[in-house]
Amino acid sequence: MGEIVRLQKYIAMSGAASRRKAEELISEGRVKVNGSVISEQGVKVEIGADKVTLDNKELKVKDKKYYIMLNKPVGYVTTVKDQFDRPTVIDLVGDEINARLFPVGRLDYETEGLLLLTNDGDFTYRVTHPKFHTDKTYIAVIGGGVSIQGMSALRKGVRIDNYTTSPADVTMLDASAGKTTIKITIHEGKNRQVRKMFEAIGCKVIALQRIQIGQIELGNLPLGRWRHLTSHEVNYLMNG
């Protein structure tokens, strides 16, 4: 689904007239939507789906692309619609954005942190395709301790399913009160990869948060909130 806008805005976006002039053109009966003359104001059209003409010439508008960063809380699924009706990350964006957004990659139900959303398939491809090796950084809280040998195994690569992970960057941030906090950067994005990597060294992840994708940081965006990416961030993710 494309963005939904008022007809006069669509005409202005196409460059054919200002919004005020567009209202006149509509009143004069010179504008059609899907073949029918529309002469009242306020009718809404969907960019990319409805055909709008002025004096029988088609007016085209490029669908606006959105690039959003969300701080996903635990307890939300990274899909557009859940088969069990659980809350989805799309619910958190609300209806302020009139476009069909998709999550870029995924985070587990019980993982929180940085998730990108967009309606631009090229962007999703660029960020998620393994050939571009977009790094992802997580803070993992492990129940109990993590041995030096375990840390060095993660750095070299461990066996998960039928796959050996590529060398990860691993830093111990804290070890106290029966848990260990580790920052880990991985270079691919296999399903439940971080949890499985710790499992492979005999550890259990009790909390997981993604804090960075490439150089893009979650920063201090509050849990459950979202913001638009800056054009600088979009360019960086598109072009590496």
Ligand code: URA
């Ligand atoms: N690794 C995991 O195990 N879970 C996630 O959600 C992301 C990476």
